[in-house]
Amino acid sequence: MKEPIEQIAEWIVTSMRVVVFTGAGLSTESGIPDFRSPGGVWDRYHPEDFYFQNFLASESSREKYWQMATEMFEPIKKARPNPAHLAIAEMEKMKRLDCVITQNIDGLHLKAGNSNDKILELHGTAMFVSCLNCHKRYDRDTIQERIKRGEKAPRCDDCRGPLKPATISFGQSMPEAETQEAYHRSSLSDLFIVIGSSLVVQPAASMPLVAKRNGARLVIINRDPTPYDDMAEIVLHGQAGPTMAGILEMVKMKLGRGNPAIP
Numbered sequence: 001m002k003e004p005i006e007q008i009a010e011w012i013v014t015s016m017r018v019v020v021f022t023g024a025g026l027s028t029e030s031g032i033p034d035f036r037s038p039g040g041v042w043d044r045y046h047p048e049d050f051y052f053q054n055f056l057a058s059e060s061s062r063e064k065y066w067q068m069a070t071e072m073f074e075p076i077k078k079a080r081p082n083p084a085h086l087a088i089a090e091m092e093k094m095k096r097l098d099c100v101i102t103q104n105i106d107g108l109h110l111k112a113g114n115s116n117d118k119i120l121e122l123h124g125t126a127m128f129v130s131c132l133n134c135h136k137r138y139d140r141d142t143i144q145e146r147i148k149r150g151e152k153a154p155r156c157d158d159c160r161g162p163l164k165p166a167t168i169s170f171g172q173s174m175p176e177a178e179t180q181e182a183y184h185r186s187s188l189s190d191l192f193i194v195i196g197s198s199l200v201v202q203p204a205a206s207m208p209l210v211a212k213r214n215g216a217r218l219v220i221i222n223r224d225p226t227p228y229d230d231m232a233e234i235v236l237h238g239q240a241g242p243t244m245a246g247i248l249e250m251v252k253m254k255l256g257r258g259n260p261a262i263p
């Protein structure tokens with residue numbers, strides 16, 4: 001039996017459609033806390049305060065939302081891609097990646113070098129703000145400047161509608177096109193690699209099941225156990241950064257030095 005890292009690398013080299021599925025655990029090594037680990041976001045805030053219905057309900061709950069969202073945006077703004085993000089970007093360069101399906105709102109896959117059309121953001125993005133009424137988009141930094149100058153729950157310049165970070169809150173409908181495309185790609189994949197997700201939030205967490213049901217091999221790289229570990233061919237309970245860096249080195253070795261696909 002090959003070492004798991006070597007086996008995963010071999011599958012990345014020999015598979016036709018490799019899909020990578022990422023969660024907040026991918027970005028903790030970039031300084032962004034995840035949601036359900038000790039000290040994570042849901043340790044510090046009540047998830048109910050983030051429910052979409054609450055945001056729509058009153059000015060005071062929008063002010064509370066923006067206060068929390070501003071605190072959460074600080075580490076996101078400073079964050080740099082870590083070796084796991086960079087390995088996924090290199091997989092794309094080596095034409096070993098079909099797409100990356102992410103629950104993350106931090107924009108680090110794009111910063112790492114994955115191209116926009118290869119990234120499916122299921123939970124939106126924190127990098128932009130949009131009006132819930134006319135859907136006008138604003139750059140996040142511009143709105144954070146307005147908050148610094150004293151606005152508590154910013155409103156749209158055009159229609160005075162409430163502004164909200166372009167993330168998908170609990171109770172808010174998922175982005176249709178991205179979700180459909182993610183299901184489609186998951187069903188076509190022959191290797192599905194989960195990195196840094198507790199796999200407890202639906203419908204995102206059903207993507208590995210869709211892949212598995214359609215014959216894909218499932219690999220899970222996550223520090224803690226997940227509800228799907230038993231279904232996976234390989235489970236590695238380790239840190240995403242060093243694990244993905246090791247897999248990438250092995251992929252390069254297997255693809256062979258001097259191969260034009262090797263950057």
Ligand code: APR
Nearest residue numbers: 023024025028034035036103196197198222223224239240
């Ligand atoms: N390397 C590997 N795994 C890690 C690392 C790391 N450096 N750091 C954390 N983890 C693992 C944790 O063990 C945990 O199981 O990543 C997982 C992160 O799980 P969650 O915090 O639940 O994050 P995620 O799965 O992305 O949450 C899904 O829930 O709150 C909503 O919208 C939010 O997109 C988010 C969704």
